[in-house]
Amino acid sequence: MSKDIILKAENISKQYRLGQVGTGTLSHDLNRWWHQVRGKEDPYLKIGDTNDRSTKGTSDYVWALQDINFEVERGEVLGIIGKNGAGKSTLLKILSKVTAPTTGSIKSRGRIASLLEVGTGFNGEMTGRENIFLNGAILGMTKKEIASKLDEIIEFSGCERYIDTPVKRYSSGMTVRLAFAVAAFLEPEILVVDEVLAVGDAEFQKKAIGKMQDISRGEGRTVLFVSHNMAAIQKLCTKCILLKNGKFITGGKTEDVIQYYLEQSQENKCEYILDTQKSKNKRVFATSLKVGDLDGNLMSEIPVGKPWKIKVNFTVNENINNLIIAIGIADVHETPISTSWSLPQELEAGNYSATFIEETIKFNSGQYKLMIGISRGSESIEYIDNEMFVVFSDVINEKEESVINNKSGLISNQMKSYVGKD
Incomplete structure (x- = not known):
């Protein structure tokens, strides 16, 4: 034919x-x-x-x-x-x-x-x-x-x-x-x-x-x-x-x-090593961000609807109290989708990681921007808005379309989080 x-x-x-x-x-x-x-x-x-x-x-x-x-x-x-x-x-x-x-x-x-x-x-x-x-x-x-x-x-x-x-x-x-x-x-x-x-x-x-x-x-x-x-x-x-x-x-x-x-895609990675040249003298600064599944496997693409986690590695230069690590998620148009933060921490100098687990919010397939915030109470220490992304790779079928949907506006404190020694 x-x-x-x-x-x-x-x-x-x-x-x-x-x-x-x-x-x-x-x-x-x-x-x-x-x-x-x-x-x-x-x-x-x-x-x-x-x-x-x-x-x-x-x-x-x-x-x-x-x-x-x-x-x-x-x-x-x-x-x-x-x-x-x-x-x-x-x-x-x-x-x-x-x-x-x-x-x-x-x-x-x-x-x-x-x-x-x-x-x-x-x-x-x-x-x-x-x-x-x-x-x-x-x-x-x-x-x-x-x-x-x-x-x-x-x-x-x-x-x-x-x-x-x-x-x-x-x-x-x-x-x-x-x-x-x-x-x-x-x-x-x-x-x-x-x-x-x-x-x-x-x-x-x-x-x-x-x-x-x-x-x-x-x-x-x-x-x-x-x-x-x-x-x-x-x-x-x-x-x-x-x-x-x-x-x-x-x-x-x-x-x-x-x-x-x-x-x-060069932007679609599972691990981002951050440039610490300007921030290494701060009391606290982030060094890397990793995206993966709940078993600890790094993943450049997360299947739609599956649980996943973000791990932020950071360094504390001097003892600090009331430290909060936050993660923000936005769509490709930089409209905020979700923000989550750890409980206030009292930490000594050393290397730590903050892990955020997402099990409740279900995203449409596509690419989403990640942001890191570090603060001591209401005092901002560092905000990282570099080219860091997470990608959801499965396409939603028509039956799922009404269930899996990005929430409009900003959702607060949805991801489980914990902080520990790196």
Whole structure:
């Protein structure tokens, strides 16, 4: 049985020049032109650094994407994952024909609707209703076709009261709601959605993911979805590709790609050795943090719903009383989820550890940030807000969804804790 390929990317690369616009580019353009008239390759395609945002490069050119190849069948939902700066949004802009690739080509069959940034394709001076017709016209639909979908679009967006108000007066969430409704209901063959859905509230995100499932499974249309929410990716996507520093790393079954991504992530560790250079002269300072199961095994991924523990090693330089060690947990948007603390301690100088055991709060799958606080009563001694994370790797099924859920707001003193000699 032959594949029904609706979208194919062949050797896609995108090169950008760093620095300020309009400084020294004329000489580069002339050099390119001179090579072109002589029938030679663009000289700047031979240079350029890998797209690693965290390091200082040696070239004025950087490859945002380099030699990306993949294909998507009709009706598939393709997830695109990777760290910030991996090239995901650049790839979607190329697929949506917002920008052109430096090398390679995109072959697609059918109309492409994109939701890349808040307000993309909307005219702020026009009303919501007028923008629906404008976007439909851009997609090649007639006024009659758009009008037949108008009531569904307005109802889904939840913006009926403001539909005849200029879009510039909409909140970012309202704009995303209307933009997604337009993109989904005007029946493009390919729907491209970036992380922009994160701007919407929880109710809208659930509606949007449900709609994307409907249009792929029920209507046979294709969806390309970028998100840092691994639970949403695994629930929605039939296939997945992983990008890193602008390069294609792996692709295939969604579960396998997500597992590989979590295993390879430098931020996803089970032990964090802390930099004590600035704090070693304090009365008390933390030296390391470890995450594991209740049997003492270190784990970089905690199965959803399973008990787990955090162990904080710390040093006491001089005898101290009323010492409290605290652990904070926040989501990827740094919204506080939980905070726990030890009972006040009276300790002599030496090395100690504080262990926090979590058995009651059940987290959704995904990545959560860890923070350490050390205080003497109400006096703060040290607060560590570095890149320390715990990852929950199993995906919640629909039956569990109502049970396993992050609590909204801050939960206090939920984890069992004890302090002892290290």
